[in-house]
Amino acid sequence: xxxxxxxPFDVIIVGAGPAGLTAGIYAARKGLRALIxxxxxxxxxAAEAAQIENYPGFPEPVSGLELTNKMLKQAERHGxxxxxxxxxxxxxxxxxxxxxxxxxxxxxxxxxxxxxxVQHRKLRVPGEERLLGRGVSYCAACDGPLFRGRxxxxxxxxxxxxxxxxxxxxxxxxxxxxxxxxxxxxxxxLEPRFNDLPNTELVTGAKLKDVKGDNVVRxxxxxxxxGESSEIPVSGVFxxxxxxxxxxxxxxxxxxLDKSGFVLVDRxxxxxxxxxxxxxxxxxNAMQIVVAAGEGATAAVSAISYLQSLRDxx
Amino acid sequence: xxxxxxxxxxxxxxxxxKFKQLMEGRRYLSSAxxxxxxxxxxxKNFHQIVDSSRVPVVVDFWAAWCMPCRIMHPIxxxxxxxxxxxxxxARLNVDENPEIASxxxxxxxxxxxxxxxxxxxxxxxxxxxxKALERAVAKHI
Numbered sequence: 001x002x003x004x005x006x007x008p009f010d011v012i013i014v015g016a017g018p019a020g021l022t023a024g025i026y027a028a029r030k031g032l033r034a035l036i037x038x039x040x041x042x043x044x045x046a047a048e049a050a051q052i053e054n055y056p057g058f059p060e061p062v063s064g065l066e067l068t069n070k071m072l073k074q075a076e077r078h079g080x081x082x083x084x085x086x087x088x089x090x091x092x093x094x095x096x097x098x099x100x101x102x103x104x105x106x107x108x109x110x111x112x113x114x115x116x117x118v119q120h121r122k123l124r125v126p127g128e129e130r131l132l133g134r135g136v137s138y139c140a141a142c143d144g145p146l147f148r149g150r151x152x153x154x155x156x157x158x159x160x161x162x163x164x165x166x167x168x169x170x171x172x173x174x175x176x177x178x179x180x181x182x183x184x185x186x187x188x189x190l191e192p193r194f195n196d197l198p199n200t201e202l203v204t205g206a207k208l209k210d211v212k213g214d215n216v217v218r219x220x221x222x223x224x225x226x227g228e229s230s231e232i233p234v235s236g237v238f239x240x241x242x243x244x245x246x247x248x249x250x251x252x253x254x255x256x257l258d259k260s261g262f263v264l265v266d267r268x269x270x271x272x273x274x275x276x277x278x279x280x281x282x283x284x285n286a287m288q289i290v291v292a293a294g295e296g297a298t299a300a301v302s303a304i305s306y307l308q309s310l311r312d313x314x
Numbered sequence: 315x316x317x318x319x320x321x322x323x324x325x326x327x328x329x330x331x332k333f334k335q336l337m338e339g340r341r342y343l344s345s346a347x348x349x350x351x352x353x354x355x356x357x358k359n360f361h362q363i364v365d366s367s368r369v370p371v372v373v374d375f376w377a378a379w380c381m382p383c384r385i386m387h388p389i390x391x392x393x394x395x396x397x398x399x400x401x402x403x404a405r406l407n408v409d410e411n412p413e414i415a416s417x418x419x420x421x422x423x424x425x426x427x428x429x430x431x432x433x434x435x436x437x438x439x440x441x442x443x444x445k446a447l448e449r450a451v452a453k454h455i
Contacts, residue, residue: 040442041385041444048385084443085443133437134421134422142422142423145377236421
């Protein structure tokens with residue numbers, strides 16, 4: 001499908017989180033040939049939320065998985081085609097018919113909606129990637145219970161790091177908190193509440209240099225002010241230093257991004273390129289499901305009028 | 315030919331052994347409760363089943379509180395049906411069986427470990443989606 005000489009899609013949506021799925025619902029319902037490409041599984045980060053209490057229309061708490069599954073069904077019911085486990089690896093947006101390449105196929109589309117969301121910000125220290133899933137984690141809620149009675153470290157300074165440390169302090173025998181600076185000067189101020197947590201030790205004036213261990217995490221290496229380094233033995237390292245937009249491919253394809261890599265859009269979710277729209281967390285919004293869904297709808301409406309203007313010109 | 319074969323003591327011994335192995339395999343599997351075509355593993359039956367299996371065993375390490383695990387459940391079930399005759403697909407709850415999780419250094423879930431001849435040969439960590447898990451499984455069956 002979508003290869004070579006076949007008729008291009010009306011719209012291709014990259015990402016099947018709440019923004020992408022809502023865009024799919026709106027586009028398909030208007031009769032557009034819409035394809036949603038998802039690198040992993042439908043639902044995105046929202047699917048991982050255990051409980052959602054602020055999505056309108058759901059007075060009782062709903063799990064992220066249930067909510068996003070309903071969005072997926074709704075998009076498919078209106079005729080959107082959803083392909084999961086299909087990661088976009090290359091974009092050519094120079095011409096009116098855009099080329100979207102995945103590892104599996106090459107697709108063509110007249111309009112493109114980017115809804116790639118965000119990913120966890122990496123520390124970029126040695127050992128981080130090698131020991132991922134072997135003590136290094138970006139999700140305290142997911143992996144915390146596997147560290148019951150062990151010593152762990154939380155890396156980060158802000159609200160998210162505080163929540164992770166508070167949760168882990170109920171499970172781990174001890175939690176070390178190592179504040180971490182972000183690039184671009186957007187480091188959150190250190191949560192004062194860190195000092196009130198039981199079972200925890202704030203490692204101030206130190207910088208994380210390495211995560212050590214052969215097969216599993218054994219310790220972290222920090223350097224203190226003045227340059228002396230010390231090793232803290234831990235079994236788990238929870239990295240909680242925020243998120244970054246998943247927009248690397250877009251910058252290379254000529255889509256304008258801000259200095260942190262978020263897609264720049266106007267109120268109608270238009271990017272700098274004609275026929276290319278963006279919605280959801282990759283646009284530096286409030287990172288709320290209802291906002292992502294709203295932006296997805298707006299992007300689809302804008303794509304519909306863009307396609308109409310192409311037809312009027314023809 | 316049939317009567318000849320049955321009267322051959324050597325062939326009869328082989329046939330009996332095969333039957334015994336088959337029945338033993340069945341007993342192991344029925345001792346682990348099977349749900350939706352998936353074998354449920356516990357600390358007490360883990361090695362019995364994984365070590366003696368003649369086909370690869372794909373184990374899904376999960377827990378009830380883990381949302382990414384639940385994202386992968388329907389994917390794992392689809393693969394278990396697709397490869398039903400070539401591998402055993404099994405689940406292990408890490409909350410109820412921390413000994414096994416610890417034995418294989420499972421520090422993040424979902425983790426999928428593929429065992430061949432009782433030895434772990436491949437490990438996939440995270441809600442990686444259907445194709446990534448299928449690629450890992452397909453390498454060993």
